[in-house]
Amino acid sequence: MTDHEPAAAFTPALGDHPADDLAAAFQIEGWPVRGRLVRLGEAIDTILSAHAYPEPVAALLGEACALAALVGSALKFEGRLIVQAQGDGPVRYVVADYDTDGHLRGYCRFDEAEVEEASKGFVRPGAKALLGQGVFVMTLDRGPDFERTQGITPIEGESLSLAAEHYFVQSEQVPTKVHLAVGSVTTETGTAWRAGGALIQLIAADDARGSTEEVWDRTRALFQTLGDDELIDPTITPETLLFRLFHEDGVRLEDSRALKAICRCSPDRIQSVLGSFSEAERADMVEPDGKIHVTCEYCATVYKLEPADVAAAAAEAH
Incomplete structure (x- = not known):
């Protein structure tokens, strides 16, 4: 590619938008x-x-x-x-x-x-x-x-x-x-x-x-x-x-x-996914601190949810 610099007559159409992202x-x-x-x-x-x-x-x-x-x-x-x-x-x-x-x-x-x-x-x-x-x-x-x-x-x-x-x-x-x-x-x-x-x-x-x-x-x-x-x-x-x-x-x-x-994960979304599992399956997910830990695959955010809250959300959804 030739190493030209923009001529004075060149008018960008980008306006005030950033040059990145x-x-x-x-x-x-x-x-x-x-x-x-x-x-x-x-x-x-x-x-x-x-x-x-x-x-x-x-x-x-x-x-x-x-x-x-x-x-x-x-x-x-x-x-x-x-x-x-x-x-x-x-x-x-x-x-x-x-x-x-x-x-x-x-x-x-x-x-x-x-x-x-x-x-x-x-x-x-x-x-x-x-x-x-x-x-x-x-x-x-x-x-x-x-x-x-x-x-x-x-x-x-x-x-x-x-x-x-x-x-x-x-x-x-x-x-x-x-x-x-x-x-x-x-x-x-x-x-x-x-x-x-x-x-x-x-x-x-x-x-x-x-x-x-x-x-x-x-x-x-x-x-x-x-x-x-x-x-x-x-x-x-x-x-x-x-x-x-x-x-x-x-x-x-x-x-x-x-x-x-921006990731679309949230506690509500995670609770909704967990609600699709049976009560026994959710019980097996409980960590020593008494909570269910879920890590978002996309953004790596770790959610620590109360089993009672997950159960209540599952019951409400059904």
């Missing part, structure tokens, strides 16, 4: 291509630091979160987008959950010894090495009044980027390129996780635009010059990043929204 659309002037950009700082550090994930597992989850925000932030309705992948590899399951308020959460289930073994010989093992044979799934949840819609494809390639590209081509017949990056940066207080993602898609041709093949080839060529380090560098603003890619063609950033790590 955001998802935004971008448009290249006159091109039949749409794109989205995600930058994650504090939000992804909160999600990944909640658990003692091995570095490759944290990176995989970071990719899933960036991807969920990339795709989910384009939704035109209220609801959630869930990105997940599961297989027979060292990482059994990775899931990232985005809702249209810009809230993100995610977690992984994995076998630490198997992850360590699979990491030998790799700088960082990718999705295929970690997940093995399995499936990539995107689920749209529009709430209790609608049925969930789900698309499933085999895990393709060594990254979630390739799995997502395969998903869009197979499930939606939309030519798509995705770039995801996760890494840690040095801060004043130590190190922190960062993640970023970018996506471009070809819009169907019409009489006004004519042939799109040449433009799509050019867009992909420019997009492929995007580096992982640029996507996660906190000193590079979203406007500068896009200007470096498409400065000759006129690019604008629009429809930005803030992203935040």
Whole structure:
């Protein structure tokens, strides 16, 4: 990528929105291509630091979160987008959950010894090495009044980027390129996780635009010059990043929204889940302090509930 600085005539469309923890659309002037950009700082550090994930597992989850925000932030309705992948590899399951308020959460289930073994010989093992044979799934949840819609494809390639590209081509017949990056940066207080993602898609041709093949080839060529380090560098603003890619063609950033790590767990939700167990099963869960301990898989918050309160909530629900 050429190291151009924004010209004086370039006017960012981002306004007063922060340069971090955001998802935004971008448009290249006159091109039949749409794109989205995600930058994650504090939000992804909160999600990944909640658990003692091995570095490759944290990176995989970071990719899933960036991807969920990339795709989910384009939704035109209220609801959630869930990105997940599961297989027979060292990482059994990775899931990232985005809702249209810009809230993100995610977690992984994995076998630490198997992850360590699979990491030998790799700088960082990718999705295929970690997940093995399995499936990539995107689920749209529009709430209790609608049925969930789900698309499933085999895990393709060594990254979630390739799995997502395969998903869009197979499930939606939309030519798509995705770039995801996760890494840690040095801060004043130590190190922190960062993640970023970018996506471009070809819009169907019409009489006004004519042939799109040449433009799509050019867009992909420019997009492929995007580096992982640029996507996660906190000193590079979203406007500068896009200007470096498409400065000759006129690019604008629009429809930005803030992203935040927020989990939907609560004592009431935990009590509701525990209420589905029998009285005997709940009795077996009681710890020496006389309470039932439950740890949220997403945010690692530990809830300590009184068995009597759980029993009362279960009785009320029935």
